[in-house]
Amino acid sequence: MSKIGRNDPCWCGSGNKYKKCHLDFDRKLSTFRGMGAEVPTHGLIKTPAQIQGIKESAKINIAVLDYVAAHIKAGVTTEEIDQWVYQETVKRGGIPAPLHYEGYPKSVCTSIDNVVCHGIPSPDRVLKEGDIINVDCSTELNGYFSDSSRMFCIGEVSPEKKRLVEITKQSLSVGLEHVKPWGFLGDMGSAINEFATANGYSVVRDIGGHGIGLAFHEDPWVSYVSLPGTEMLMVPGLCFTIEPMINMGTYEIYEDEDDGWTIYTEDGQPSAQWEIQVVVTEDGYEILSY
Ligand code: MF3
């Protein structure tokens, strides 16, 4: 693998000698690789300086979602939410990462009821009592990316939908219990799937989370229906999203043929999603964006 000398500066940019820095770490990675594990490349492991940059970006992302939380209500259009997100992001020096991302036309995704994700804000969609909506915000600041989403219940919502929103939120805590160095992403994914299934729901399989930090979407792809001991090995500095989409009915979904973005549940039943961004630390994890 790496032909770096023991006394050379470490690849991580710490300025320390390799032997005092990531040498033991790399040996451990090699052992896991030898056992057939999927291990992260060095490029996916964020340095302390990069994590600091991501945190600055995430501060904006959190503030924007806080703004949405304080203002969202029946009578507001999803277009207005898009304008809030654009204005609140830009005034803090950030760029809404979704805007023009692979041709996406807006600054935020707004996904209501049977829309699973990637709903496009529109002046024609007025929020009404009983809606459940996911607002998914992503920010770029100085080349660092953050991404998180929250659910909002508009006015009085049916107990069934309220429970879906709550269980989906709880599933993040269930998954987080398994986020630690030298565990596997599949440990986290399977915990979420078991929790959702035990509560009578299903987890979307075809869309997942992702690595993030120096780009909006990086490796690894993150599943929430995976098996323990599978998927990528978690190591300190790995940064990714936990963003399960949990459906009241079938996990099957389809994409809107006309706009090429909106994802719906196949059976028309509601779907919920919460998203946080985490970094693996020496002894567990830190939540960067929520
Ligand atoms: N924010 C979404 C995610 O969690 C990505 C949306 S891509 C967009 O990964 F273009 F629709 F914004």
Ligand code: CO
């Ligand atoms: Co995401």
